[in-house]
Amino acid sequence: MEWYVYQKGSSPIRKVSRRGRSHLKRNLLIVCIFVAAAGLLWCAVAFNRINNTATTAPMTKADAGIILGMAMWGDEPSPGLKERLDYGLKLYNEGMFSRIIVSGGLDKADYQYTEGQGMRNYLVAQGVPEDAILMENESTSTYENLKFSQKIMQQEGMTSVVIITHTYHGRRALEIAREIGYASPQLGLTESQTMSMLKYKTREILAYTKWKMQQLSM
Structure with a gap:
C-alpha cells in the first residue's frame, strides 16, 4: 500500500510506502540503541575513573x-x-x-x-x-x-x-x-x-x- 503526500491545491508530490516507513523506524531504533549503549559505556568509564582515584602517596609537605x-x-x-x-x-x-x-x-x-x-x-x-x-x-x-x-x-x-x-x-x-x-x-x-x-x-x-x-x- 502507498501513501501520497499532498500540498494544498496541488497534485501529489511524493509517495511514501509502508516499506519506507518501516525502514525509517528501524533506523531510528538503531540510533536510539547506539546512543543508549554509548551512554552506558561512558557511565562505566566515568565510574571507573571515580572509583580508582586515591590519596597521593607518598604525600609531600605543601604550603x-x-x-x-x-x-x-x-x-x-x-x-x-x-x-x-x-x-x-x-x-x-x-x-x-x-x-x-x-x-x-x-x-x-x-x-x-x-x-x-x-x-x-x-x-x-x-x-x-x-x-x-x-x-x-x-x-x-x-x-x-x-x-x-x-x-x-x-x-x-x-x-x-x-x-x-x-x-x-x-x-x-x-x-x-x-x-x-x-x-x-x-x-x-x-x-x-x-x-x-x-x-x-x-x-x-x-x-x-x-x-x-x-x-x-x-
Whole structure:
C-alpha cells in the first residue's frame, strides 16, 4: 500500500510506502540503541575513573591544604563535611601543611554561616589557630572552590597544595585543579562512613560528565 503526500491545491508530490516507513523506524531504533549503549559505556568509564582515584602517596609537605566545602546543617557542618574537616585536621596535625584554606559559600539564604565560616568555626573549636585558617566563602561549585582558593594562594605566595575531599569526589577535583593551573596538586581523600555511596557516586557520575563537557569549551 502507498501513501501520497499532498500540498494544498496541488497534485501529489511524493509517495511514501509502508516499506519506507518501516525502514525509517528501524533506523531510528538503531540510533536510539547506539546512543543508549554509548551512554552506558561512558557511565562505566566515568565510574571507573571515580572509583580508582586515591590519596597521593607518598604525600609531600605543601604550603596549604584546601578543604572543599559541602553542605551545612544549620549552623553546623553536615556529617559528610565533618569527615573532610577531620581528615584535613589529621593531615594538619601531622605537619603536611601549615595553612588551611576552607572553601564554600552560603547554602541557604536563612543560614547564619557560609560553608567556609562553618568550617573555620569547627577547626578553631578543634584547636587550630585562627591565623592558620584562610577562608573562601563565595564559591558555589567545585570549580569555584578551586578557582577562588587559587587566588588566595597567589595572594599569600603559596604554590603547593593538598586538596582534601572524599574519595568519590577526588577525580573531578584533581582534573579541575590541573586544568586551571595548579602546580602538581596532591590529593588527600577520605572515605565516608555517613553517606550513601550509591547516591553520591551516581550523582558524581552526572557531575563528572558535566565537568567533561565544560572542559571541552575551555
